[in-house]
Amino acid sequence: MKQKAFLELIKIQESHIKDLITLSTTVGWEYDEKEVKTLLSSGKVFGYVTKENTVIACAAIIPYETRLASIGMVIVHPEYRGLGLAKGLVQTCMNQVSDGTTIMLIATEEGLSVYQKLRFKEYSYVSKLVCPYFSKQVENEDNKWNIQVMNQEDFQKIIEFDEKAFGDFRSSFLLNRFKQSSLAVVVKSSEGCIEGYAFAVQQPTHLVIGPIVATSDQLAWELVQKIASKAGGSLRIDLLEGQTILKEKLLQHDFHLVNEPPIMVKTKSSFPIRNNHLYAIAAQAYG
16 A cells, blocks of 8 residues: 655646546546546546556546536546545545535445535436447337437526536536437427437447437337447446436347446435436436
């Protein structure tokens, strides 16, 4: 085990992107340059660096626009564990938001005790589902939805639609994620109102589908099919607790359950009301 005395806590900059990618591989996570840039542009990332300015631990906080924030990408290099670095980084992230902000995170098994010490409480969970190859489905002739490729003109309506599902406005993050996405689709009513949308972001080993926001279980499934039918490789979806109908559909179509990590919350009493239209999260760092 290394010594903490020779480490410095800093705010991570773009010059550290390669270090963050290398660090993520030590715990088997799949970050690439685009993903790290989205994190840096959507929130703040802090880290401990060695005398050689190498990042050996990090954590990110993504503050949304009124009452929610998410902590993610909490990583400590295996050689530096046991020094309290994760706790220090999470506390630093927590200090970036105002009192009364609800802070959420998705906990790994390794980080659970750290978050409990910081008085995070289990609130829910996500189901990580992976599909090695999605068999293209026969087009549903009764499909009443016209799923279109999203463009930036749709964005203001999407932000307002998303707020009711997520519980806070997250316009900066959604715009950054849209720019990162390899495919983004939207469904509008005949009056032009948003009824659903989904993003797909290519990661090193999976195409990650999320967020998925829709007014019904069937529409959420149609959005998944639309994106999955255009993918040529492995897929990943992180479903929220309670979305059992979509979960059953996915399990019937070659997806399998990998794990169900807990969503933990600090200031749980002020967690905003959601309308149950959020089916899948963008990624575990973003809540």
